[in-house]
Structures are given as C-alpha cells and as structure tokens.
Amino acid sequence: MPSLSEIVDPSAIRLDVAADDWRAAIRAAGGLLVSTGVSGDSYTEEMIGVVERYGPYIVIAPGFAFAHSRRDDSVRRTGMSVVRLASPVTFGHDTNDPVTLVVALAAADDDSHRKAMASLAGLIAQPDRRAAMDEAATPQEMHRAFTERAAEPDRQRESTTPQTGPAQQSPSGDGTAATAAAAANDTSRRQEPEEDTVASKGFILTVCGNGLGTSLFLKNTLEGVLDHWGWGRFVRVEATDTISARGRAQEADVLFTSGAIAEALGDVGVPVEVIQDFTSSGEIDDALRRVYAVDTSEVPE
Structure with a gap:
C-alpha cells in the first residue's frame, strides 16, 4: 500500500485559496486532483454531491474537511490534494x-489508501502537527507537515483504563458468558449493565456515506482507544457505508458515525453513537464507556 507521502503530491497543495462557500472549497481541492492527473471534473462534482446527500459529515474535526466520494470512471489513480483557505468557510457542521x-x-x-488514511488520522489528531499545517508558509512546508512520521498520539485517562474486556456473547447468544479478558476475575471497573448497553458481540461498525474515507478516520481513532484499553483483541472494528450498515447493524454492538449519517441511517436496531471529532480519543473513550457500561467513577473531572 502506498504511504501518505506517496499519495500527497506536493504539486497538489495550494495555500490561502479564496472560496466563497463550501462548494467552491471542494472544487478548489478537486481541481488539484484534476490538474495532477488523479481524477476528472466529474469526480469533483461527485464529492460535492456526497455533501448534498448526507450533509456536512466530511467535516470530521474542528476546521478540517475531508472531501471524497466513491470512485467514478474518471479516477485514474489514488491521490490526495490539500487546500488551505484564505478565509474560513462554513459547511453547516x-x-x-x-x-x-x-x-x-x-x-x-477500496484498499490502497488505507495505510495513508491511518497516518493522516494520526497527524490531524496532533495539535502541534495541525498548527504546522495552519502556519505553513509554502506548499513544501505543508507537505512536510502532512508526510513526516506521526508520533504516537497521547491516550487519555491512563489511571482509569479498563483492564477487562467487554462482556461477551455466549455461543448460544444469550449474552451470559464471562468477560473474555485474561484477567476475567477483575470486574471492579464494570457497572451493572444499563438499559441501553449490550452484551458484546465483539464487533463495531464505523459508518460514513461511502465507507472509504471518514469512516476510516473514525476506525483508526477507535482502534487506538481499544488497543490502549487492552480490548483490541476482543473487539473488531470495520469501516462501512450507509447502505451496508443498515444490512449489517445487527451484527454489531454499536455503530459509530457522524450526526448527519446517524440521521440518514435512522433506527437500525442497535445503539448509534454520534462522534463530533473523529480524531478525538477522549470523545471516543467517553462513548465506549457509555456503550459497555465501564465504570467512570474514578475518572477525574
């Protein structure tokens, strides 16, 4: 799989671009994909159409929009473009x-960009790296901010990290099996299940309009929190699109997504957690604690 440095072409970076609205901002970024031979004009219009259909879910972190769509016939290869706007633009998030x-x-x-997406998610989550993107004086500086190796993001609440896995479904599906953690007898950090919690099937879906972009950001951050908890071996995370999510929701403990996509999904029969900042370990940590009834009594204010 190509790395982020291979996917982000320095010639597809523009700084201080004027845009009157969000459509103009996406067209500016799409125009760079066209000029570097990645895709055609029709793909740019597809990216705009995604926001028109599903709302501003592509604004996945404060001040940051990730425009994308399913590939059309004009996409020749995998690539990214970067546009920093001269003035902030409202998308409606x-x-x-x-x-x-x-x-x-x-x-x-569907696969060649996954490694690069994981790297990008890690970069955007770092305040110092995001500051470098905001302050870059040249496209070359912006390229370095995007492609230098990301540091491991800080994890929050290390003193209250759960030490046991989620309560697992038994083979019969009655949800009465003991926890699957190695230290299964340590239940001091679990509460009695609340009404909207579930016996775990060991599976979470992250959902976006196409299953190729923002859901991968969310998947990366979610997996980081699960790994930090020691739950990565018990809970599998998969990124998917809205259509597949409706059909597969019953396989999952919970769906993680944006407010706009949650509204489009409607009632899917399992909990749906709305995440505002897809790069925020703290926000996802909070959501996981709600879903799995992890005791928060020791969490500092």
Whole structure:
C-alpha cells in the first residue's frame, strides 16, 4: 500500500485559496486532483454531491474537511490534494465549523489508501502537527507537515483504563458468558449493565456515506482507544457505508458515525453513537464507556 507521502503530491497543495462557500472549497481541492492527473471534473462534482446527500459529515474535526466520494470512471489513480483557505468557510457542521483546511481523496480501489488514511488520522489528531499545517508558509512546508512520521498520539485517562474486556456473547447468544479478558476475575471497573448497553458481540461498525474515507478516520481513532484499553483483541472494528450498515447493524454492538449519517441511517436496531471529532480519543473513550457500561467513577473531572 502506498504511504501518505506517496499519495500527497506536493504539486497538489495550494495555500490561502479564496472560496466563497463550501462548494467552491471542494472544487478548489478537486481541481488539484484534476490538474495532477488523479481524477476528472466529474469526480469533483461527485464529492460535492456526497455533501448534498448526507450533509456536512466530511467535516470530521474542528476546521478540517475531508472531501471524497466513491470512485467514478474518471479516477485514474489514488491521490490526495490539500487546500488551505484564505478565509474560513462554513459547511453547516454543528461543532466543527468553520473550515480552513480541505483535503480531497480520490481512491482507485477500496484498499490502497488505507495505510495513508491511518497516518493522516494520526497527524490531524496532533495539535502541534495541525498548527504546522495552519502556519505553513509554502506548499513544501505543508507537505512536510502532512508526510513526516506521526508520533504516537497521547491516550487519555491512563489511571482509569479498563483492564477487562467487554462482556461477551455466549455461543448460544444469550449474552451470559464471562468477560473474555485474561484477567476475567477483575470486574471492579464494570457497572451493572444499563438499559441501553449490550452484551458484546465483539464487533463495531464505523459508518460514513461511502465507507472509504471518514469512516476510516473514525476506525483508526477507535482502534487506538481499544488497543490502549487492552480490548483490541476482543473487539473488531470495520469501516462501512450507509447502505451496508443498515444490512449489517445487527451484527454489531454499536455503530459509530457522524450526526448527519446517524440521521440518514435512522433506527437500525442497535445503539448509534454520534462522534463530533473523529480524531478525538477522549470523545471516543467517553462513548465506549457509555456503550459497555465501564465504570467512570474514578475518572477525574
């Protein structure tokens, strides 16, 4: 799989670009994909269409929009473009507006960009790296901010990290099996299940409009928190699209997604957790504690 440095072409980076609205911002980023031979104009319009259909879920972190769509016939290879706006633009997101940085992805297939996406998610989560993106004076500086090796993001609440896995479904499906953790007898950090919690099937879905972009950001951050808890070996995470999510929801403990996608999904029969900042370990930590009834009594304010 190509790395982030291979996917982000320095010639597909523009700084201080004027855009009157979010459509113009996406067209600016899409135009760079066109000029570098990654995709055609039709793909740019597809990226705009995604927001028109599903709302501003592509604004996955404060000030940051990740434009993408399913590939069309004009996508020749996998590539990304980066546009920093001269003035902030409103996309309509409740908490992450206004946007100053737009990254556009065109993926030639479902898999080749996954490594790069994981790297990008780690970078955006780092305040110092995000500051470097905001302050870059040249496209070359911006390229370095995007492609230098990401440090391991800090994990929160280390003193209250759960030491046992989630309560697992028994083979009969009655949800009465003991926890699957190695230290299964240590239940001091678990509460009695609340009404909206579930016996774990060991599976979580992250959902976006196409299953190729923002859901991968969310998957990466979620897996980081699970690994930090020691739950990574017990809970599998898969990124998917809205259509597949409706059909597969009953396989999962919970769906993680944006507010706009949650509204589009409607009632899928399992809990749906809305995440505002897809790069925030703390927000996802909170959501996991709600879903699995992890005791928060020792968590500092």
